[in-house]
Amino acid sequence: MTKEILNKSCCRGKIESSRKIEDNNLCPVCKTSGVKVKNITVRHLIVDTLTELVGDMDYYICMNEECDIVYYNPESGVKFNKQQVKVPIWFKKDANPKFACYCSKVTEEQIINAVIKDGAKTIKDIINITGAMKNAQCQKNNPLGKCCHKIIQEAIDKGLSMK
């Protein structure tokens, strides 16, 4: 009897904490849901003439490759498109060059070449050959404000599958 009661209450806390649904994160143009990006990242990547517009709020980034919008804040209505960001957004259509590591300006193509021509297999190989991830400041340089190692791994996998 006692056992039964214990089982029933065991995961209540978990359900509560996973309930953080954000329904206010839709891109104002394409209506797909975005990913949160910190103010410091947006501030650093928006063209200098528009820095004042950035304010001190956090933003979302639109992950839809077809959409022209990069950063937006649903509450204030402030949004920035591809032309208003200093770097090409690697996952957007026509990004050129396609950076994998923004800090060291290493492109997806360079990583694929390192895999195919120089036999690189791991992130460590890539760091040695291309200089990627050296003096990493991803929070400022990567458009998502996150470490680029996941993108580098994806480029390695792409290169390996082309061999």
Ligand SMILES: [Zn+2]
């Ligand atoms: Zn969009």
